[in-house]
Amino acid sequence: MSSVQTTCPYCGVGCGVVATVNPDASVTIKGDKTHPANFGRLCSKGSALGETLSLDDRLLYPEINGQRSDWDTALDTVAQKFKQTVQEYGADSVAFYVSGQLLIEDYYVANKLMKGFIGSGNIDTNSRLCMASSVAGHKRAFGSDTVPCSYEDLEQADLIILTGSNLAWCHPVLYQRINAAKKQRPELKVINIDPRQTATCDIADQHIALKAGTDAWLFNGLLQFLRNNDHLDYDYLEQHTQGFSKALDAAKKSSGSIPIVAQQCGLEEQEVAAFYQAFAKTQKVVTVYSQGINQSSSGTDKVNSIINCHLATGKIGKVGMGAFSVTGQPNAMGGREVGALSNQLVAHTDFKPDDLDMVGRFWQTDNLAQQAGLKAVDLFNAVKAGKIKALWIMATNPLVSMPDVDNVKAALESCEFVVVSDCVNNTDTIQHAHVRLPALGWGEKDGSVTNSERCISRQRAFLSPPAEAKPDWWILNQVAQRMGFEQAFNYQNNAQIFREYAALTGFENNGLRDLDLSGLDNLSDEDYQQLSPVQWPVFKTENGYQPTARLFTDGCYFHESGKAQLIAIEPRLPQGQVNTQYPFMLNTGRIRDQWHTMTRTGKSARLVAHIPEPLMAIHPKDGLNLGLQDGGLAEINSAVGQGVIRVQLTSSQAQGDVFIPMHWSKENNEQGSVGKLISPYFDPISGQPEFKQTPVAIRAYQPEWQAFILLRQGMDLPESLHNQLTYGVKIRGKQSWRYELAGETTPESWKDWIIEHFQEKDWEWLEYQDRAKGYYRYAKIVDGKLQACVFISPDAQLPERDWLQDLFVKDELSLDERINLLLGQPAQKKDDAGKIVCSCFGVGKNTILKVVKEQNLTDVAQITEKLKAGGNCGSCVPELKELLAKA
Numbered sequence: 072m073s074s075v076q077t078t079c080p081y082c083g084v085g086c087g088v089v090a091t092v093n094p095d096a097s098v099t100i101k102g103d104k105t106h107p108a109n110f111g112r113l114c115s116k117g118s119a120l121g122e123t124l125s126l127d128d129r130l131l132y133p134e135i136n137g138q139r140s141d142w143d144t145a146l147d148t149v150a151q152k153f154k155q156t157v158q159e160y161g162a163d164s165v166a167f168y169v170s171g172q173l174l175i176e177d178y179y180v181a182n183k184l185m186k187g188f189i190g191s192g193n194i195d196t197n198s199r200l201c202m203a204s205s206v207a208g209h210k211r212a213f214g215s216d217t218v219p220c221s222y223e224d225l226e227q228a229d230l231i232i233l234t235g236s237n238l239a240w241c242h243p244v245l246y247q248r249i250n251a252a253k254k255q256r257p258e259l260k261v262i263n264i265d266p267r268q269t270a271t272c273d274i275a276d277q278h279i280a281l282k283a284g285t286d287a288w289l290f291n292g293l294l295q296f297l298r299n300n301d302h303l304d305y306d307y308l309e310q311h312t313q314g315f316s317k318a319l320d321a322a323k324k325s326s327g328s329i330p331i332v333a334q335q336c337g338l339e340e341q342e343v344a345a346f347y348q349a350f351a352k353t354q355k356v357v358t359v360y361s362q363g364i365n366q367s368s369s370g371t372d373k374v375n376s377i378i379n380c381h382l383a384t385g386k387i388g389k390v391g392m393g394a395f396s397v398t399g400q401p402n403a404m405g406g407r408e409v410g411a412l413s414n415q416l417v418a419h420t421d422f423k424p425d426d427l428d429m430v431g432r433f434w435q436t437d438n439l440a441q442q443a444g445l446k447a448v449d450l451f452n453a454v455k456a457g458k459i460k461a462l463w464i465m466a467t468n469p470l471v472s473m474p475d476v477d478n479v480k481a482a483l484e485s486c487e488f489v490v491v492s493d494c495v496n497n498t499d500t501i502q503h504a505h506v507r508l509p510a511l512g513w514g515e516k517d518g519s520v521t522n523s524e525r526c527i528s529r530q531r532a533f534l535s536p537p538a539e540a541k542p543d544w545w546i547l548n549q550v551a552q553r554m555g556f557e558q559a560f561n562y563q564n565n566a567q568i569f570r571e572y573a574a575l576t577g578f579e580n581n582g583l584r585d586l587d588l589s590g591l592d593n594l595s596d597e598d599y600q601q602l603s604p605v606q607w608p609v610f611k612t613e614n615g616y617q618p619t620a621r622l623f624t625d626g627c628y629f630h631e632s633g634k635a636q637l638i639a640i641e642p643r644l645p646q647g648q649v650n651t652q653y654p655f656m657l658n659t660g661r662i663r664d665q666w667h668t669m670t671r672t673g674k675s676a677r678l679v680a681h682i683p684e685p686l687m688a689i690h691p692k693d694g695l696n697l698g699l700q701d702g703g704l705a706e707i708n709s710a711v712g713q714g715v716i717r718v719q720l721t722s723s724q725a726q727g728d729v730f731i732p733m734h735w736s737k738e739n740n741e742q743g744s745v746g747k748l749i750s751p752y753f754d755p756i757s758g759q760p761e762f763k764q765t766p767v768a769i770r771a772y773q774p775e776w777q778a779f780i781l782l783r784q785g786m787d788l789p790e791s792l793h794n795q796l797t798y799g800v801k802i803r804g805k806q807s808w809r810y811e812l813a814g815e816t817t818p819e820s821w822k823d824w825i826i827e828h829f830q831e832k833d834w835e836w837l838e839y840q841d842r843a844k845g846y847y848r849y850a851k852i853v854d855g856k857l858q859a860c861v862f863i864s865p866d867a868q869l870p871e872r873d874w875l876q877d878l879f880v881k882d883e884l885s886l887d888e889r890i891n892l893l894l895g896q897p898a899q900k901k902d903d904a905g906k907i908v909c910s911c912f913g914v915g916k917n918t919i920l921k922v923v924k925e926q927n928l929t930d931v932a933q934i935t936e937k938l939k940a941g942g943n944c945g946s947c948v949p950e951l952k953e954l955l956a957k958a
């Protein structure tokens with residue numbers, strides 16, 4: 072058994088992982104104690120990585136028009152079609168849509184091919200959906216896309232402001248680091264600014280539940296407060312910044328006093344004042360922000376309203392201080408570095424004469440794109456309009472993640488030539504590909520990624536490539552060669568690509584650009600293999616190279632003046648406003664145990680168990696007014712789409728707001744992605760879509776019947792049912808699959824209906840039926856093992872699923888279990904563990920509540936001692952605290 076140090080492929084924390092392949096081919100995953108991002112910690116998703124490596128659903132061979140092909144034919148087809156389209160319609164008639172899942176080396180080759188040799192700016196990345204507003208905000212403020220902070224600043228700060236960031240679920244290891252620091256130093260204060268009461272509130276000394284979308288008023292008000300109360304650093308403003316007076320005028324205009332801010336943001340004056348006082352009186356302040364700020368039609372302005380406050384107080388570029396944007400994806404930062412956003416060139420250069428000249432000479436090309444390409448929403452609109460005729464989508468699933476996905480679907484359906492390179496073969500997007508190219512997945516591919524603190528880490532392979540899957544950089548290199556660019560694309564390995572990229576960052580840099588990896592441009596192949604995590608910029612030294620923990624320590628910025636720029640912000644409300652037709656504001660985001668479109672985390676039954684179905688969280692008072700029931704169904708409509716969803720009543724939602732997770736797709740949900748409800752509004756500067764605020768209408772939905780089916784053998788939801796179901800979700804369980812269904816037409820015979828659609832002709836029926844009331848229950852046991860069960864009801868009054876699903880794990884059902892099977896509950900309630908709270912150890916809510924009550928437990932440490940829950944990744948600790956409070 073050998074262990075390999077690699078990095079987690081999920082969020083932008085970029086945790087180090089040690090993967091060990093065991094003799095039985097299983098993989099053991101542990102946190103890497105030497106990695107500076109996590110020092111051995113992992114969250115629930117990272118801990119379960121070993122459960123996501125099966126080859127089910129993998130794309131293993133090239134395919135053309137749905138038929139297996141071979142690499143030569145597939146690569147020639149792609150190269151010829153792209154070349155021919157460019158010749159016939161020009162370079163801007165083709166596009167790449169890429170992803171923060173790609174490694175730096177893949178990303179670099181893709182960008183070089185499109186911008187450097189095809190000659191179009193039309194390469195955009197799905198980081199447009201999560202980071203683009205931060206990038207634009209950084210560039211306006213600093214003259215460069217620079218994240219100045221390090222994770223250690225979180226531990227060294229005295230005040231951490233979290234805004235638009237559910238860190239506990241979306242960047243769990245950073246949350247754990249802050250939690251640990253707070254335990255060591257209780258004087259470290261945390262303020263959480265978020266319309267929702269999320270799990271992150273658990274470490275917050277103050278929760279500011281502002282009205283959705285009003286962040287810029289709050290931070291403009293802070294700037295004005297700091298000025299009025301003499302908390303500005305005038306020396307810093309004078310020496311290192313420009314634009315202060317205009318920024319202050321704008322702040323005064325929108326947010327002149329605490330009462331005005333409180334009213335605009337829907338807050339109490341005292342809570343605004345307390346926040347402002349805390350910022351003013353604390354020197355070491357870090358403001359952490361992510362998608363809640365970025366995913367907005369005024370995201371860039373919100374970013375700058377935050378940065379303005381740090382610049383005006385000089386709380387930046389020093390230990391424990393700064394505005395800290397945390398990235399969503401494992402290599403979102405890497406994509407920004409190599410220039411995979413369509414409005415950047417490469418290596419933190421832009422489409423301006425000096426940069427174009429420098430890059431053209433470095434790449435030795437005379438066909439460099441001269442202007443920015445299309446950003447994601449416009450790019451797919453151009454595909455739909457027929458302007459882009461050949462599109463290559465790499466490692467991403469825009470039919471789930473984009474706003475107004477029905478429009479994106481129409482675009483792909485109408486596109487002459489769609490190529491998808493991916494490691495999985497069952498995404499909503501790949502169904503529309505003319506050519507499918509099998510890429511390596513995590514554990515097989517090898518390269519590097521950059522996390523939120525500018526730390527470049529190696530992602531190393533520990534599994535052999537399956538079947539004919541290939542590295543993304545290899546696929547791109549082959550296509551480039553076949554398009555006639557052999558000289559520029561003769562890469563033999565990923566180390567060679569990395570060296571070229573590092574050399575470009577240092578080429579004629581002379582301190583002009585923040586991104587400088589020149590200290591790494593002569594790594595040998597062996598050095599590259601052994602490269603330890605390193606924060607950029609990385610400069611050459613006599614003995615090797617020198618990384619950089621923190622930027623702007625000297626107060627020098629990358630605008631021509633050398634000074635930072637404060638930006639005058641005129642706050643704007645979300646583009647879509649609630650009204651009588653659409654009276655609720657829909658917010659979307661991540662949940663604790665799932666990643667993006669579930670193609671990997673969806674393979675782990677214990678991760679799925681935490682929140683198995685897509686839910687709409689809504690305040691109980693709103694629920695009451697609408698006649699919604701917890702666990703019932705609701706119909707939701709927006710200006711662009713409609714869906715049916717399960718209801719969760721929770722006072723963690725503000726009244727008037729609802730929240731739906733982003734992860735489910737057509738693959739596992741008849742209703743498809745929540746993206747179909749999102750209007751394609753976007754920030755005019757960054758192009759980032761407004762995923763956090765969509766006006767919607769909601770009404771209770773009562774279908775004719777509701778059901779769940781548990782099967783030992785999984786299957787796709789039958790095609791024959793598509794027109795019959797108004798709701799259908801497929802859920803992976805431990806040794807079983809669950810199907811949550813609802814419909815409007817009750818069949819003559821449920822038995823015949825099951826046989827027809829679930830093809831189980833030889834079932835031995837153990838059934839119960841009450842025709843008058845509309846109940847039907849069925850179970851099948853073979854050789855003592857439960858094989859299937861079906862529960863159908865005219866309403867949502869169906870049994871709890873957890874106990875029944877646990878029965879599939881048993882080798883033989885007991886007499887009690889058989890007797891109680893069709894009741895849907897154990898004879899003794901103690902046998903029902905309830906909904907999973909701790910994914911690491913599979914501990915359910917009922918078990919926890921029972922032990923807490925019986926043994927009078929009063930804190931989480933005691934629960935961990937008794938049940939292990941919370942003792943591994945700690946992601947469930949906020950929920951354990953909630954249960955303690957409940958008990």
Ligand code: SF4
Nearest residue numbers: 079081082086114117
């Ligand atoms: S916090 Fe979790 S998901 Fe993010 S990198 Fe670390 S282990 Fe992976």
